[in-house]
Amino acid sequence: MSGTGRYAPSPSGDLHVGNLRTGLLAWMFARSTGRSFRMRVEDLDRVRAGAEQRQLDDLAAVGLEWDPPLVRQSERGDAYTAALQALVDAGRTYECFCTRREIAEAASAPHGTPGLYPGTCRTLSTAERDARRTERPAAIRLASEVVEATVTDLLHGAYTGPVDDVVLMRNDGVVAYNLAVVVDDAAIGVDQVVRGDDLLSSAPRQAYLATLLGIAPPTYAHVPLALNADGQRLAKRDGAVTLADLAERGLAVDDVVAWIAESLGMTEARTAGEMLERFDPAALPREPWVVVPPA
Numbered sequence: 318m319s320g321t322g323r324y325a326p327s328p329s330g331d332l333h334v335g336n337l338r339t340g341l342l343a344w345m346f347a348r349s350t351g352r353s354f355r356m357r358v359e360d361l362d363r364v365r366a367g368a369e370q371r372q373l374d375d376l377a378a379v380g381l382e383w384d385p386p387l388v389r390q391s392e393r394g395d396a397y398t399a400a401l402q403a404l405v406d407a408g409r410t411y412e413c414f415c416t417r418r419e420i421a422e423a424a425s426a427p428h429g430t431p432g433l434y435p436g437t438c439r440t441l442s443t444a445e446r447d448a449r450r451t452e453r454p455a456a457i458r459l460a461s462e463v464v465e466a467t468v469t470d471l472l473h474g475a476y477t478g479p480v481d482d483v484v485l486m487r488n489d490g491v492v493a494y495n496l497a498v499v500v501d502d503a504a505i506g507v508d509q510v511v512r513g514d515d516l517l518s519s520a521p522r523q524a525y526l527a528t529l530l531g532i533a534p535p536t537y538a539h540v541p542l543a544l545n546a547d548g549q550r551l552a553k554r555d556g557a558v559t560l561a562d563l564a565e566r567g568l569a570v571d572d573v574v575a576w577i578a579e580s581l582g583m584t585e586a587r588t589a590g591e592m593l594e595r596f597d598p599a600a601l602p603r604e605p606w607v608v609v610p611p612a
């Protein structure tokens with residue numbers, strides 16, 4: 318086997334059919350290319366008690382199997398600290414004291430871009446920085462040398478997106494997602510990242526960050542999300558969308574797998590193995606999956 322894929326759920330609640338579908342896709346992309354497949358629990362924040370085990374049970378129930386050991390972000394603090402220190406030592410960081418409100422105001426100013434940090438704190442004088450340090454703890458940001466980067470995505474082709482001065486460590490001392498994901502993927506040799514396409518716009522930042530840390534960026538496949546009937550991202554409140562809810566409606570696990578398979582254009586597959594046999598990345602739907610849960 319060469320190369321590694323992964324699935325990285327956040328244990329903030331139960332997985333819904335859209336999450337299970339993304340997990341199955343990540344597994345199929347990896348296994349159909351002879352890769353190892355790893356599971357990472359992204360438990361740095363928004364953790365709900367019991368959710369990790371229920372998520373892993375549900376992923377196993379639909380037929381995912383992953384190679385040990387399981388990785389938990391909450392156990393990887395030393396690796397994040399080392400990566401952050403490497404960037405600090407290389408002079409690629411600065412302290413940021415902006416509040417959310419200041420960032421929103423700056424981004425909506427005439428030359429700002431919504432969603433991108435405009436670099437306000439990058440040019441603080443030593444005196445200004447010292448003054449602001451007395452007001453609130455600093456976040457650490459990347460001092461980016463580029464404004465955009467291009468990644469290779471199996472579904473989206475060459476995708477170019479903005480790279481701004483992303484937060485590397487939040488002002489509460491927690492490592493930021495964008496740094497953690499890069500450090501974690503590199504540590505287990507991930508060279509193929511399959512996840513929901515809500516994260517496509519983050520990929521250029523992460524790939525650039527990887528490059529700065531001496532890591533070769535992975536190949537990506539950002540897959541369409543599951544939406545509700547109103548076109549919003551599927552959520553638990555949309556009805557029976559978890560394995561437990563669906564079981565109460567009389568749907569066995571293989572019924573749910575068959576439903577997911579059908580949504581991917583794979584007919585007559587009722588197990589993960591049967592899906593894998595039929596898996597053809599080129600034939601995957603490029604549109605979101607609109608989920609209509611059983612009444």
Ligand code: GLU
Pocket residue numbers: 324325326327359498511512516
């Ligand atoms: N934990 C993220 C999520 O559940 C996925 C992050 C990733 O795959 O890079 O949406």
